[in-house]
Amino acid sequence: AQKVTQAQTEISVVEKEDVTLDCVYETRDTTYYLFWYKQPPSGELVFLIRRNSFDEQNEISGRYSWNFQKSTSSFNFTITASQVVDSAVYFCALSEPVGSGGTSYGKLTFGQGTILTVHP
Amino acid sequence: DGGITQSPKYLFRKEGQNVTLSCEQNLNHDAMYWYRQDPGQGLRLIYYSQIVNDFQKGDIAEGYSVSREKKESFPLTVTSAQKNPTAFYLCATRPHAEETQYFGPGTRLLVL
Numbered sequence: 080a081q082k083v084t085q086a087q088t089e090i091s092v093v094e095k096e097d098v099t100l101d102c103v104y105e106t107r108d109t110t111y112y113l114f115w116y117k118q119p120p121s122g123e124l125v126f127l128i129r130r131n132s133f134d135e136q137n138e139i140s141g142r143y144s145w146n147f148q149k150s151t152s153s154f155n156f157t158i159t160a161s162q163v164v165d166s167a168v169y170f171c172a173l174s175e176p177v178g179s180g181g182t183s184y185g186k187l188t189f190g191q192g193t194i195l196t197v198h199p
Numbered sequence: 200d201g202g203i204t205q206s207p208k209y210l211f212r213k214e215g216q217n218v219t220l221s222c223e224q225n226l227n228h229d230a231m232y233w234y235r236q237d238p239g240q241g242l243r244l245i246y247y248s249q250i251v252n253d254f255q256k257g258d259i260a261e262g263y264s265v266s267r268e269k270k271e272s273f274p275l276t277v278t279s280a281q282k283n284p285t286a287f288y289l290c291a292t293r294p295h296a297e298e299t300q301y302f303g304p305g306t307r308l309l310v311l
Contacts, residue, residue, distance in 0.1 A: 125302075
């Protein structure tokens with residue numbers, strides 16, 4: 080069975096601090112996908128990034144960066160120079176690949192989420 | 200405007216009542232999903248549908264029902280058999296041959 084663990088329930092930082100959100104996953108699949116979503120107070124989940132299991136390159140997008148390490152089954156998310164608008168709940172998720180013959184339906188397994196609060 | 204719409208934003212259910220949550224999309228995505236989110240927890244899959252007129256149970260389907268008569272629509276009915284329906288319900292869609300799911304704004308269901 081797949082499992083995602085976000086050990087940090089809540090993180091509180093002051094604006095301009097860097098913050099890293101941890102994500103550890105378990106799966107027996109050799110091909111899988113990892114995701115980060117942001118859930119602002121409005122409730123809608125906003126897609127941030129997708130990474131497949133064969134691509135261990137780190138990714139940077141503006142103030143956001145992601146560190147995928149297959150050896151430790153981790154997919155951590157760093158926000159550099161945090162801002163108040165970054166305050167939200169962040170979810171890490173894992174999915175099995177979608178099969179061409181309908182053998183897989185892309186079910187997402189979510190972590191519990193990390194509540195990030197950025198204070199001015 | 201392309202996107203996923205869920206209505207209503209808030210829904211109140213009386214004891215013993217069935218209620219239906221709407222999910223509509225104009226993205227032409229094939230697959231649609233319903234998730235439930237409880238406070239302080241991640242999302243759990245209720246039902247999913249990969250094509251019209253076909254749907255499958257997820258991890259917590261008991262007390263829920265769905266239909267997929269049109270590609271654009273995937274309504275979720277919370278039946279009286281669901282004893283603890285208070286939660287935030289999120290609908291998601293996924294394009295064909297792509298892995299990413301995109302979420303609607305959600306419906307908050309409360310029991311009176």
